[in-house]
Amino acid sequence: MRTHCPHCNGPCTIRKTTQVSSTYREVTLTCNNTDCGYVFVASVSPVRTLSPSSIPDPDVNIPISTHIDRRALVKALSE
Ligand SMILES: [Zn+2]
Incomplete structure (x- = not known):
């Protein structure tokens, strides 16, 4: 940095x-x-998420960037 x-x-x-x-x-x-x-x-x-963690901490809530295709992300997380 x-x-x-x-x-x-x-x-x-x-x-x-x-x-x-x-x-x-x-x-x-x-x-x-x-x-x-x-x-x-x-x-x-952290300000926004560009790619979600594969081992997310349920206590951490960082907004998803508006540049991310939310429908594709929801589908990927539900698989
Ligand atoms: Zn200086």
């Missing part, structure tokens, strides 16, 4: 990750630009 600094747009390095829940992770990043030195926390969370 590459992220750029919101202040100087320079590349950042991940210093720490914390799994808060099964669908939410916090990432601590530092800007590599020594003139900037910004340190911040970003969040990583």
